[in-house]
Amino acid sequence: KHLILPLATLILISVTSTFMIMRYSMLNVLGEDYIMMAKAKGVKEKVIKYKHAMRNALLPVATVFMLSLGFTLGGATVI
Structure with missing residues (x-):
């Protein structure tokens, strides 16, 4: 119940950058x-x-998405 706002913040940051x-x-x-x-x-x-x-534009997006996924998982463990 209390993780909704921090999780939404982490997801919002990663989605907008993607x-x-x-x-x-x-x-x-x-x-x-x-x-x-x-x-x-x-x-x-x-x-x-x-x-x-x-097809050619997805390569940088996949790279940034995987890096932000690691950031999100790391940030979720801190919170």
């Missing part, structure tokens, strides 16, 4: 040359975002 990294990574990948080439070929925007861009 979202910010995902946003930055997607914006970075969407500016690459192969994305512009796919747009020039006439590939649908949805396919470009989900098949080409997201």
